[in-house]
Amino acid sequence: xxxxxxxxxxxxxxxxxxxxxxxxxxxxxxxxxxxxxxxxxxxxxxxxxxxxxxxxxxxxxxxxxxxxxxxxxxxxxxxxxxxxxxxxxxxxxxxxxxxxxxxxxx
Amino acid sequence: xxxxxxxxxxxxxxxxxxxxxxxxxxxxxxxxxxxxxxxxxxxxxxxxxxxxxxxxxxxxxxxxxxxxxxxxxxxxxxxxxxxxxxxxxxxxxxxxxxxxxxxxxx
Numbered sequence: 001x002x003x004x005x006x007x008x009x010x011x012x013x014x015x016x017x018x019x020x021x022x023x024x025x026x027x028x029x030x031x032x033x034x035x036x037x038x039x040x041x042x043x044x045x046x047x048x049x050x051x052x053x054x055x056x057x058x059x060x061x062x063x064x065x066x067x068x069x070x071x072x073x074x075x076x077x078x079x080x081x082x083x084x085x086x087x088x089x090x091x092x093x094x095x096x097x098x099x100x101x102x103x104x105x106x
Numbered sequence: 107x108x109x110x111x112x113x114x115x116x117x118x119x120x121x122x123x124x125x126x127x128x129x130x131x132x133x134x135x136x137x138x139x140x141x142x143x144x145x146x147x148x149x150x151x152x153x154x155x156x157x158x159x160x161x162x163x164x165x166x167x168x169x170x171x172x173x174x175x176x177x178x179x180x181x182x183x184x185x186x187x188x189x190x191x192x193x194x195x196x197x198x199x200x201x202x203x204x205x206x207x208x209x210x211x212x
Contacts, residue, residue: 014120071206073204
């Protein structure tokens with residue numbers, strides 16, 4: 001059963017620290033990003049803002065080594081368990097989810 | 107800084123078990139689903155397939171009690187830490203991510 005990419009050709013990929021369980025980053029993969037992830041053992045995304053393939057950590061050195069990939073029940077989301085080489089967030093934080101939702105955010 | 111709903115008015119919401127760290131389900135919220143989640147303390151989604159608000163567990167009893175909500179660095183994804191009343195997946199599995207990605211899935 002093939003996994004389902006949406007009408008933009010994308011699937012959300014949740015990246016979780018394999019050791020701590022911390023959710024590090026959520027981004028999107030297209031088919032080519034998933035293929036490169038499987039081939040290289042490192043996480044690749046599709047950057048929606050830059051409209052290009054994105055080897056996570058290629059510039060910063062903070063790559064994400066894939067230990068396991070899981071799919072959800074309806075096969076339209078992926079969960080990747082990784083060993084991060086450094087902070088996953090471009091801000092330098094370990095996780096992109098470093099802030100609580102605050103009153104006024106909605 | 108308000109969080110960002112996409113061009114469909116949706117934001118992905120990753121739901122994680124507050125005790126075990128297991129990622130349970132990923133679904134989408136619109137503004138009203140997020141408002142109801144904040145007001146009720148239980149997770150509400152927007153069902154894209156049914157095009158309606160979806161009180162997770164309303165039918166099955168397997169509601170998700172919200173302990174914490176975090177936003178990511180660019181404020182277009184949410185992470186909810188919850189105490190689940192039962193299996194989060196409609197299949198009866200604890201998590202929707204109960205299967206590994208397999209050769210041929212891509």
